[in-house]
Amino acid sequence: MFTPTYVAQQIINGVNLGSMYALIAIGLTMVYGLLRLINFAHGDLLMLGAYLGLLLVSAAFTPLILTLFIPMLAIGFVGILVERLAYRPLRGAPEVTMLITSLAVSSIIENSMVMTVTAQPRAFNLPAGVNQLHTVAGVSFSTLDALTVGLSVALMAALTLYVRNTRTGIAMRAAAENLRAARLMGIDINRVVMVAFFLGSMLAAAAGWLWAAKYSTVEPFMGFLPGLKAFVAAVIGGIGVIPGAVLGGYLLGFAEIFFVGFLPPAYSGYRDAFVFALLLLILLIRPNGILGASTEERA
């Protein structure tokens, strides 16, 4: 049953799902690294990106790639706006106040969509060519799958270069390592946080577009589960470090696909439960994740 082709197919699916998790997890891990905030509103920016993409796609906006780039840019600014209005007034407050605020922001965004466009799921249909299947050596993938992986890798490479080489990028890594010391060195924390929110939200919007295209549907609560799972991915890789988010995203993508693909079909309904059981396991045996520095304090 598990022929090489079948295994290769599962690997393709895993890379595909993992790419999307990685894109989402990067934004979560950047914000957590800087502010120790689990940003529950992150998944909702993904949803907004998908809706904006749907708006442009159904208006037959061309070229197609712009229906992806425009939402990315727009949602990047939405991310900045959310940080400015909701999180910045709480700088220096106990972590839990920001956590509650992010839950509130998430609820406000979701229900604003329910109020304006209703909770009715909508079809997200791309032009026919994009979903065309290619078969190489018995393994099939669509143009969209190739786009997902290619684009994700390109975006992540660009982000890595940015964080490694630019002044703001270096400042960001410094602030993630030690916020207070970075501030004493004259780093403008507000600016760094703003850039982190912009980049993270941009990647979330890209993931939202790709997610909607893959599953051909959008609805106001679609961001909840991917956002939560991406956080699990970030924890697996080591929260706070960007390469960790990427690694965790791909590992989680593989784990989830393999769970469904290589176990008897009766188990496949438990796919989401498996992801969170994995979180508990990771927190039990390696709470700092794979690439995380072992700084986590324990009781």
Add this chain to the structure above:
Amino acid sequence: MSRAMDGVRRVDINGAARNLLVGCAYVALLATLLWLAQSTLNNYYLRILAVIGINIILTVSLNLTNGFAGDFSLGIAAFMSIGAYTAALLSLPVAMKTASFPGLPAWLQATSIPFLPATIAGGVMAAIAAVIVGLPVLRLRGHYLAVATLGLMVIVRVVANNWQDVTRGARGINGIPPLSNIWWTFGWAVLTIYVVWMVVHSPYGRAMIAIREDWLAAQARGVNVLRTRLLAFVLSAFFAGVAGALYAHLITAITPSSFSFVITFNIVVMLVVGGMGSITGSVIGAVLLTLLPEGLRQVETALAVGGTPLYGLSQIIIALLAALVMIFRRQGLFGGREIRLPGMVER
């Protein structure tokens, strides 16, 4: 050391005895009011009243974890769901079980127990789930508990959807005996308040507050951090399970999606509006924020655009309230202080 340490001075025995007496008087007053409500209000209002009792249980017990121990659990929906399913499966009449649950284990199919033990069993199952989640997570600093408990919610929903033999999957369980009423919910609410109050004013409670204020200092003074946090978390899960059981026997039909994240979020808002670390604040938050959405639902319908009510509006207002409280009055209405009831001696 902190605001919450005010008002926990030594009590002499006479003071404690007096408080007990005055407390009994308040319970008698509450009973009279409930009796009055029972004989004057219609079923719609009685049901809202019963839900208020359930929300008081949930908010006051959540306060133990999120207010006093300084953790952040988002497990309300998960624990309610576990409690609801457990209690419903135990209290359903045997005839109904044989008809609707052919796949149920024989011993369970042949048992049907009264409401009170079924409710307690619901609480115990929720508490067991809390131990499983709490043990790996509560050793760590940071708010991993928030994500882990949300994960538990997903796990519970997935299991409820897939474990056909026991939960009937997406069809859910219906025909649950309508045993719950204002007497049960307020009885449990009073018990919850009493237990949480006693715990908070015991050495365990001091340890919780100490951990919240300064984890390292508490540990250095010999506080068993894991055990104390776990106690708070498991106890609040027990009461959430009880609340779920009460709720199931109030609405008489449950499905895997009955206990959604919205419930968890609304209870958190009740808690933060009342003020984390204030038991009386939790009670008032629960009452206000159960009534508010009921009122807002009328507004949603009144503002109907082209025949469809403005769904989402009431949830936006609740969320906005939470965000505004966090930004402008972080300590909530009561800021961790208790309202002193007349006649009670300060402890």
